[in-house]
Amino acid sequence: MARHKNSDSVQLHIAGIHAIGSLGAANYIADNLTDLYTASRGTSVSMIVRSSSDGLIITDAELVGGPWTW
DSSP states (O other), rough: OEEEEEOOOOOEEEEOOSSHHHHHHHHHHHHHHHHHHHHTTTTEEEEEEEEEEETTTEEEEEEEEEEEEE
């Protein structure tokens, strides 16, 4: 996952190894949005999220790397 801040816009990039991985990253972001914003202070960041699922249901999502500001 990456959050890229330009001068006039903010872009959120989510990419998983599989589609369910992208869903896991989105789930992590939704559950931790306040903490992520506080940690990044509104700058551009990257991070690695690991998730588990049961079918298409995310059962767990955790931060395993980052957030790294750039």
